[in-house]
Amino acid sequence: MRNLIMTVSYDGTAYSGFQSQPDGNTIQDRIEAAIEHLTGEKIIITSSGRTDAGVHARAQLFNFHTASSIPLERWALALNSRLPPDIRILEARMADPDFHARRWAKRKTYRYTINCNRIPDVFQRHMQVHHPTPLDVEAMRHALRTLIGEHDFTSFCSVKSTKPSHVRTIYDAVIEIEPQRSLEGSLSTGVIHIFITGNGFLQHMVRIIVGTLLQIGEGKRSPQEMGDILAAQKRSRAGPTAMPHGLMLWDIVY
Amino acid sequence: MRNLIMTVSYDGTAYSGFQSQPDGNTIQDRIEAAIEHLTGEKIIITSSGRTDAGVHARAQLFNFHTASSIPLERWALALNSRLPPDIRILEARMADPDFHARRWAKRKTYRYTINCNRIPDVFQRHMQVHHPTPLDVEAMRHALRTLIGEHDFTSFCSVKSTKPSHVRTIYDAVIEIEPQRSLEGSLSTGVIHIFITGNGFLQHMVRIIVGTLLQIGEGKRSPQEMGDILAAQKRSRAGPTAMPHGLMLWDIVY
Incomplete structure (x- = not known):
């Protein structure tokens, strides 16, 4: 075999x-x-x-x-x-005879994509969440940095999770703004990609992080709140679960 | 009104x-x-x-x-x-009260996209024609330049055309190679975009040009044949009509 x-x-x-x-x-x-x-x-x-x-x-x-x-x-x-x-x-x-794709995974990267142009891109509509109002990307970056490191991510985990521990490590979390290719020019934030790399992810974890970041980007919450939400270890403190279609499993390192 | x-x-x-x-x-x-x-x-x-x-x-x-x-x-x-x-x-x-979107169009650009990687890109599958064998892009560029200028494009027009004249002007025709983003690295030609700008296009014209270019890129015909095909003013001399899904109306100038 x-x-x-x-x-x-x-x-x-x-x-x-x-x-x-x-x-x-x-x-x-x-x-x-x-x-x-x-x-x-x-x-x-x-x-x-x-x-x-x-x-x-x-x-x-x-x-x-x-x-x-x-x-x-x-x-x-x-x-x-x-x-x-x-x-x-x-x-x-x-692979090594003992290799196990889940247990041996050392780090994973997910990408979440948000299109902030006024009109969505028809060719990317299944891969981009459309958010036509402006986002404060710097505030989102500030909040995202709070999550880097080893933490209990219960606040960013579905209440249906059956995992014995919600402690995970985020190694890197960045927001990249795509060079504008749309016909709208530079009037909007454009398309942003949120990349999050960690040693493992809980159920809905990236989507709840993004749902919370969107509230921060919209100015509904301050970036400083991210630390409190994390420390609370309560799902109800974080934002909603962002829509699935913006999310893409990007890379896995063994 | x-x-x-x-x-x-x-x-x-x-x-x-x-x-x-x-x-x-x-x-x-x-x-x-x-x-x-x-x-x-x-x-x-x-x-x-x-x-x-x-x-x-x-x-x-x-x-x-x-x-x-x-x-x-x-x-x-x-x-x-x-x-x-x-x-x-x-x-x-x-618009000007007399403006007419067809009659007033001065130039149009079409883009045709071919993915030459071994495996197609699932996210672009409706916008890229997959061609997993290598293409001689330089030969294709050479042949494409032959078409620039005012010519009778009967060889590159559907026999069903009812247009009184098949004379059109191609202003520009270039092939761009997309920077490699695939996981395959630089082993293949990658993704190529053929951009063709003209004062008007006949039925299937871009797709027949691309079908002919593919034969040249595959080495089945020499780039020098492009001039003979054009001069023959016979649809049967050109290559097949390339698949529709690689084609995109890119820009229109009035």
């Missing part, structure tokens, strides 16, 4: 998230069906973690053990021809 | 093209329905030109005469709230 690790990119718009569901409409279900179609093996893949319905991945990773002798370089094209066009395997590699 | 000119951006994936059709599934049908819903007026809009099924527009222009007194700055948002999310009015302006 070989332990294979694969990188997969997906547009999550049409799916009920990554993880297998009874309705079968998930990325994992489609990948497992493609593997079964290719090798005849009924396999359960192990991903670096789940993503919610509507959330995308530039690069998600998963591994599985297979008895198949298909050469490594043929896996991506063979699976892609059995997958819908919104899911593409980018690469397949051999 | 005011003569209004509007800029519209659309993702053409779901539509049977710009121009009104009996099935009603066109950009024009949707815009006219939104205007009627807003003003009660049954209006026929005049666009800068049609686009084929599956072809997109970053910026298409149209004009129409209206008795409505809705202030200029409210039109875009009012129509957008009555349009599907893949069609967005970007701007509304007052």
